[in-house]
Amino acid sequence: MKKIKFLKILFFLITILLISCEEEFDYGKIVNAVKTIEFSNVTQTTANVSGNIITDNGASLTARGICYGTSNNPTINSTKVVFDTATLGNYTCSLTNLAPSTTYYARAYATNSFGTAYGANISFTTLAATIANGITTNNLSSITQTTAVCGGNIASDGASSITSRGVCWSSTNSNPTILDTKTNNGTGIGSFTSSITGLTAGTTYYIRAYATNSVGTAYGNTRTFVTLSPTLPSGIVTTQISSITQNTAFSGGSITNDGGATITSRGICWSSTNSNPTIFNSTINNGSGIGSFTSSLTGLTANTTYFVRAYATNSVGTSYGNVISFTTANLNLTVGQSYQGGIIAYIFVPGDNGYVAGQINGLIATSTNQSTGVQWGCSGTSIAGTSTTLGTGVANTTAIVNGCGTTNIAARLCNNLASGGYTDWYLPSRDELSKLYLNRASIGGFSNVSYWSSSQVGSTTAWSINFSNGSSISTSTKSTLMYVRAIRKF
Structure with missing residues (x-):
């Protein structure tokens, strides 16, 4: 009888002891005695939280870990970290991707086939974000009188995203800031390269990398460089x-x-x-x-x-x-006189395109032919904008050269000519070629054959003049081989 009474008293004391524990006990089959022990190693974005599972209450554990969030009494439906083994005893979980300056609540949990039990609710606050750190400034390269290449590297964003990064420089401030001249080379941590422009030759500059987040701006080490000295233009x-x-x-x-x-x-x-x-x-x-x-x-x-x-x-x-x-012009310039790289072929008179009152202007022809047999070129292709009148040979020649890709043609020979120290020669228009015919004896060097003008008639024909009979101004097929004489204006 005394033995039975002793056993009853012992069972009562054990029951009282279990009830006095920190955690509530479930006398069903759900895990019993789950403890949330402590938090440790709290940073801006991480923390460690430990737990302890004392008993599985007779049903094997299927999971254990830490659940956490910014609200009280988080559950496994909140964010959680599952520990890698589901056994009894102590364990520690690492919580990551936390927000700086934020209060979190965490509880240990354990799950068996009958449900999930939780430990006590604890709280901790992550550290505040800081300015970026681990910033280095690259060595300078490709230095010229007005440009250089630099850049930098950012190791940590201080738990706040980098919104702007680059280099800043100054020729007067030995510790340049973003209030001086700067580049903007994007966002985020890591390496970047900066192209620096608008520098002054022969000048010493101070430069350093920078990174800006929501907390502020941090800088790397300062480097100096000197742009190349100026030279003559x-x-x-x-x-x-x-x-x-x-x-x-x-x-x-x-x-x-x-x-x-x-x-x-x-x-x-x-x-x-x-x-x-x-x-x-x-x-x-x-x-x-x-x-x-x-x-x-x-x-x-x-x-x-x-x-x-x-x-x-x-x-x-x-x-x-x-x-x-x-x-300079002679007061008595005449046709047939050697002048400015050739022979004066015609002097403008009032009414001519190119005449300027009080000045002596006109046309100069080369002293020899540029070809004794060449095509006008691009038969079948119509060259837009050519004219027959005096003073239009320059524009005609340009239009032909731009509109006809054939190399060995009359207009291109004249356009590419460098003679007598001048390079502005061109194929004469029909009326300019007529002036050369009229003064052919004074100019000299002509043959009694047909010469090309730069004036087109149609897609397959152009104007030419037979110098054996100047009245023989005629249309000729563009593929016909004829002589060429270049002119220029003075």
Whole structure:
């Protein structure tokens, strides 16, 4: 009797002990005695939470782990981490992809065939996001007078997405920031390359990588570099002389490279005695900067040979283009006179296309034929826009060259001609060719055969003139072989 009473008292004490445990006990078949032990190693985006399963209550565990969320008493329907073995005892789960500065709630759980039991609810708060870190600035490369290549690498975004990254630089601030000049090379962590432009030659710059997230901007190490020193301007070309009279002419030039220093003066210089004129001879100043410009020469002497070339000046000095020579008009220019690379073939009179009052202008022919037998070209192809009138040969020739791809044709021979120091030769229009016929004896070098004009009649025919009989202006098939004589304007 005493033994039975003792057993009853012992069973009562065990029951009281179980009820006093931290966790509630289920006297059914669901897992009993699940403990949520602790959290540890909390960062901005991760944490460790431990649990302990004391008993499976007679039914084998099928899963155990930690469930968590931003609301109290999370369940396995919330986010959870399943531990890799479903056994009794202690275990620790790593929670990842957490949000910075956020309070989370977590509970241990265990599941058997009868259901799931949970441990106590605990809470922890992740660390706040920081500015990006682990930023390095690349070495500089491909340094020129005005450009360079740099970049950087970002190891960590500080738990807040990188919204802007690049390099910033300055010639005066030894610790440049994004308030100085900068590039924007996208978003995210990792490596990037930056192309730096708009630099000044011969200048020391400070540069460093940067990365911006919602917290702020962080910077990498500062590097210094020096752009290449400026040089003289280059790529200077003197424009062909045009509109030459007894005391005026037009020229000009183009400049493609300022040498890394702003061009402060540009123009042309000329002399009748110095075959390599400089800015210490006669000059025209046509402004500043690179690009093309036009110059008007005045105060020239009639029937005088001049040498002219373009120039450009920057802080380093002055450089020059190619030299071109020309001779001003004679007060008494006549047909048949050698002039500007050929023979004067015709002088414009009032009413002519090209006549300028007070000036002597006209046509110059080469002294010899350019061909003794060549086609007009592209029979069957209509060249739009050709004309027969005086002064239209230039436009005709350009239209033929652009509209006919055949190489060895009359217009192309003239267009490609470089003779007497000039390259602006062309195939005469029908009426210009008629002027050459009228003055053929004074010009010289013609044969009593047919010559091509640049004036088209139709898709298969063009105008020609037989120099044995100038009245024989006729249409000829474009495939016919005829003579060619080039002209230019003066």
